[in-house]
Amino acid sequence: MYNSDDEYNNRFTRRALIFGGAGLLGFVGLSARLYKLQVLDSDKYRGLAEENQFNYRLLVPSRGQIVDRQGRVLAANSDNFRLLLMPHQVGDLDVLLSRLSGFFELSSSRQAQIRKDFASRDPFSPIRVAENMDWNTFAKINMWLPDLPGIMPEVGEVRNYPLGEAQAHIIGYVGRVPPGQVVDNQPLLRHPGFRVGRTGVERNFDLELRGKPGALKYEVNALGRVIRELPDVRTRADTGKTIRLSLDRKLQNIAMQALDGTSGAACVLDVKTGELMALVSTPSFDPNKFAKGISSKDYNALLADEYKPLFNKAIGGSYPPASCFKMVVAMAAYDAGLVDPKERIRCTGKIKLGDRVFHCWKRRGHGLIDLNSAIGVSCDTYFYELAKRLGIDRIHESALKFGFGTNFDLDLGGGSSGLVPSQAWKRARFDLPWAQGETLIAGIGQGYLAATPIQLAVMTARIATGKNVKPTLQYQSSQQVIVQNELGFSNTALAIARNGMASVVNKPWGTAYTAKGIDGNNTLWAGKTGTGQVRRISQEERDDKVRKNKDLPWKLRDHALFVGYAPLDEPQFAISVVIEHGGSGSAVAAPRARKILKYALEQRASLTDAENKNGEML
Amino acid sequence: MSFLRVARPEVTLSLGDKIARINWLLVLLLSTLALIGMVMLYSASGGSFEPYSSRHIIRFAFALFLMLALALVDIRVWMVLAYPIYAMALVLLLGVEFFGVTAMGAQRWLDIGPIRLQPSEMMKLALVLGLSRYLHTSGELNRFRDLLVPFAMVAAPLFLVLKQPDLGTAILVGAIGVSMIFLAGLNWRIILAGCLALVIGLPLFMRFGLKEYQWRRIRTFLNPEDDPLGSGYHILQSKIALGSGGVDGKGFLNGSQSSLNFLPEKQTDFIFTMVGEEFGFFGSMGVLSLYFMVIIVGFYIAIRCRSNFGRMLASGITATLGLYVLVNVGMVTGLLPVVGVPLPLISYGGTVMLAMMIGFGLVMNVHIHRATRLPVGKSLIL
Helix, strand or coil: CCHHHHHHHHHHHHHHHHHCCCCCCHHHHHHHHHHHHHHHHHHHHHHHHHHHHHHEEECCCCCCCCCCCCCCCCEEEEEEEEEEEEEEHCHHHHHHHHHHHCCCCHHHHHHHHHHHHHHHCCCCCCEEEECCCCCCHHHHHHHHHCCCCEEEEEEEEEEEEEHHHHHHHCCCCCEEHHHHHHCCCCHHHHCCCCCECCCCHHCHHHHHCCCEEEEEEEEEECCEEEEEEEEHCCEEECCCEEEECCHHHHHHHHHHHHHHCCCCCEEEEECCCEEEEEEEECCCCCCHHHHHCCCCHHHHHHHHHCCCCCHHHHHHHHHHCHHHHHHHHHHHHHCCCCCCCCCEEEECCCEEEEEEEECCCCCCCCCEEEEEHHHHCHHHHHHHHHHHHHHHHHHHHHHHHHHCCCCCCCCCCCCCCCCCCCCHHHHHHHHCCCCHHHHHHCCCCCCCCCEHHHHHHHHHHHHHHHHHHCCCEECCCCCCCCCEEEEECCCCHHHHHHHHHHHHHCCCCCCCHHHHHCCCCCCCCEEEEEEEEECCHHHHHHHHCCCCCHHCCHHHCCCEEEEECCCCCCCEEEEEEECCCCCCHHHHHHHHHHHHHHHHHHHHHHHHHHHHHHHHHC | HHHCCCCCCCCCCCCCHHCCCCCHHHHHHHHHHHHHHHHCCCHHHHCHHHHHHHHHHHHHHHHHHHHHHHHHHHHHHHHHHHHHHHHHHHHHHHHHHHEEEEEEEEEEEEEEEEEEEEEHHHHHHHHHHHHHHHHHHCCCCCEEEEEEHHHHHHHHHHHHHHCCCCCHHHHHHHHHHHHHHHCCCCCCHHHHHHHHHHHHHHHHHHHHEEEEEHHHHHHHHHHHHCCCCCHHHHHHHHHHHHHHHCCCCCCCCCCCCCCCCCCCCCCCCHHHHHHHHHCCCCCCHHHHHHHHHHHHHHHHHHHCCCCCHHHHHHHHHHHHHHHHHHHHHHHHHHCCCCCCCCCCCCCCCHHHHHHHHHHHHHHHHHHHHEEEECHHHCCCCC
16 A cells, blocks of 8 residues: 555645645634734723622711710610621522521512512612521521522611600601612612611711711632631721710600600700700600511501601691790880789780670689789780780781791701781782781780790790790800890890789799699799680580580590799799690690709709819819 | 655664654644643633643643554554444434434543543544545545545534534534545546535535524624624624734733633633733734644654554644634634534643544644555555
8 A cells, every 4th residue: 555655645645735734724713812802802801700700798887976965875786787688698598588488587588589689679689588587597597508598688777766765756766778769879878778867866967977978899719708807908888977966865755754755746855055954745656666667557557547646746736835935915015015924914814805805714704804814814914905905917927036936947847837827918918908816816815826846935035034045956065155135125025924924834823834843843933724625515505614625526625725934032943744635735745844854953053063063172 | 845755765774763763843733732731721721730631731742642553553553443443433423313412412521431522523533534444444535435435424514513513523524525636636627526515515514404592693694793792792792802902912811801711612712812812913823823733743753654544634633723713713713603512722621632632642643654555455464
């Protein structure tokens, strides 16, 4: 065979060269491919590798505390052991969920929610699996983590409100970020562990309380397991600011207890600084439930409650100020030169204006009565007369000076400005001329007049000091000098109001004499009762007999009001108490106001003692 | 082209002659590749000689010794043993069918005492030997019936590895067979006819001959980005690793993709990716060039050989290496589907290393015996 070798050899050589050429082509192809991957597209792949390799985790900042004037906690954080799910790391969701339910109760509705989130969310934003887990389960899951790919345990924080109901309205609560508020450039808002203030102080000071998020860069392997943290890239999360409020935590509690079982509100002010010492609205709700995520059942029950527990009545509820308004009328009349405090007016139990009859609360009348006594016994006839002399517009003007018509919502939201009528107002509102009868009932704080409990407290503080006291929720340190304008009423006018209020509590014939003396007879104080009518009493009914409140349906009963300040000669605190449909101010509201003020004074005394002692030691 | 001239005939060689004729360039190239393998395996296990790197280099040392020993055996011995070796490999492959160890969804391993053997790797070698032996004597390949025997020799192992199933080896076995028949001088008309048959036959094979997972691999090969965490994962991660290596690489032991286990099977089939990630375009081109130089040397040896057996043997083994490299690198760069073909001498794996080195022992043997006359036909007697 190898005789014809040459030809054969040449053919092999040819074939080998062809084959080699094809091989060369293959290698050139591979080189081109490598050139494209490694040289041309390198940047793109480098980015992908970086994404592969590093994960960023947002460090949720601790929410700032909210404390009372003495630094006692009103809102703080406690540990929340929770599980998150990283969708992009999950292999088989069914397997994972069935494994998880081996550790703890995972309801089918929760599972359905997780599945829904899993299907709809982008694979890199974590999904909530469980919150507020107990430590044992949480620890166990941490141990079995390698079998639960995609599960990320996290120790988060849950907002905690130690006072519960007693502070619900004022401190408010935090909740998940409302969908409309989620902004793309703020990843913190998308973090399932992040909460924002939804109501009250929590909402008002939200930005200060939030703090600044930190970030953690860490290296992961293909299974998503953390290989190491990169400490140089770690930025600490900054805890939010601590907000110190003017509130007194204990007083808040006492006020809540005093109003227990009622539907109403109470408000205590420091008359010198305007600091809000306590502000309660009843009935209340537990803000902790909201912080943990309230069930829709519980939430709907709160919404449906006819006593409106979610509503902050102290700043948002408006009620006829009733007899509590009489001081305003008295002062306006005096400063207008329309009444001499010694002037006696005869009260026959009613007053006629045209063919209309206006009744005093005392059917048989108070007889001849001077201004001081008229306030003390809360004679309506006297004030019908004063109102008639003043006219509505002068009443309007004075009322505004005392804070009526101003919305003192303290930035909490949900505040009301009440209503102070005037001729112009009526024309604008109803396109009707003012009727003089309406002036008369305004004189006793009824009719169109409406005031919020905080307005009543502000009025009282202004009467007590003669200064333009402005309510505030922020703690004012004793070093701060608060400059308050004069109210613009004469000292005599102020004295008339104060003496009248003193008579209410301290004279045996005063309407609130039963509440005399805050502790025993040592500390004297002043106040004014009010009983706000919510229905019109017909003539037939009057002729027959005015029905007792307890015989009426709740909604038609009178509002019980009381305003007061203490101590009498050197006022420190002003208070207002409103009990919706509670009955008479003297029987229902006054004792509660006294109870609250008693604690406030004791507290202040013990603090002053402590300060004095400190002073001596220095 | 005088350097391509066939060596002058000679009859016998002394041992000294043989040793003097050892192609040290080939030894150097192969050793360099194995050393690169050692270095990359050191990196693959996170900067440790254990468990891959040390074993790899010990195996290579042993295989290098074996290679040189086999190279010194008279080429006629190999010619005589060619058919028996082919038959034995076929039997081993059959053994896998009946006694094989199933691993990763395929029966590929055979447990023989302490050794776990992959007969399919040995089969490639045996096929080259067997075909070389047959093509040495068969002469012309101008008619279809000339092809019956060589086709049967290719088809038998092809059928068995497909049954395992091992698509990668099957592709290689088929390609080796076709390459050798082409090199042996297959008539161009038959080549054209074969191409035509392939065009018709391939779709049919795809339709009926592929397992589900093989189909999936081909599908994901076509569209790896569709399923980045499923079957497309390997290709995508491999491309990311290569691409992120850039021109000069991330540096030795600094391949994040591989050290963080984003790369699966990085010590075996995807080791080239590690080279590319840690040493960049320069590194991967360097390795590719080394292989290309091996192939040039192999073909040069084949062309220079006087005997038909030697030519077929050297070119067949060299083509096998080339195909391995082409398929493997094509696979990790996303040009070919992931079929499970290692990178010779660099990938971790005993049988492949042994098979490759035995193969190059034979190439070296051809080089040493390039001028030895070999009888043709039935008169073959040692």
